[in-house]
Amino acid sequence: MPIANCKRCNRIFNKGRRDICPQCVVEEDAAFRTVKAYLKDHRDATLGEVTTNTGVDVELLVDMIRNGRLLLRDNPNLTYPCERCGQPTHAGRYCPSCAAELASALSGAQEELVRKVKEAAHNDGYYSHGQ
Ligand SMILES: [Zn+2]
Ligand SMILES: [Zn+2]
The missing domain is CATH 1.20.5 (Single alpha-helices involved in coiled-coils or other helix-helix interfaces)
Known part of the structure; x- marks a missing residue:
């Protein structure tokens, strides 16, 4: 079993399909649920409001959106910079x-x-x- 340093907390763990350790997976899942619940109740929330009010890391939040886990169909104000040009976008990696x-x-x-x-x-x- 290959070992690797967790991308998030840098702990050494047995690398499976994810590049983060099991503990971070649990934390990410919790963060995902928190954000999802928050967005459901606050459809006009912006990226800043979500991170401030949920305590979830902005990088983690953007990561969840970019990899398609978190969909923002109902949250028009929640945008983050396009990976290519920096324009605000709210789906995928690019505007x-x-x-x-x-x-x-x-x-x-x-x-x-x-x-x-x-x-x-x-x-x-x-x-x-x-x-
Ligand atoms: Zn970790
Ligand atoms: Zn762009």
């Missing part, structure tokens, strides 16, 4: 404009890949008839 830009860059790369695969298939004399 909508960066997400769109990255998606179009990605689909460009994907088209290139599809073209190459088709070329290769053509060269092999193989044609797919689909399902």
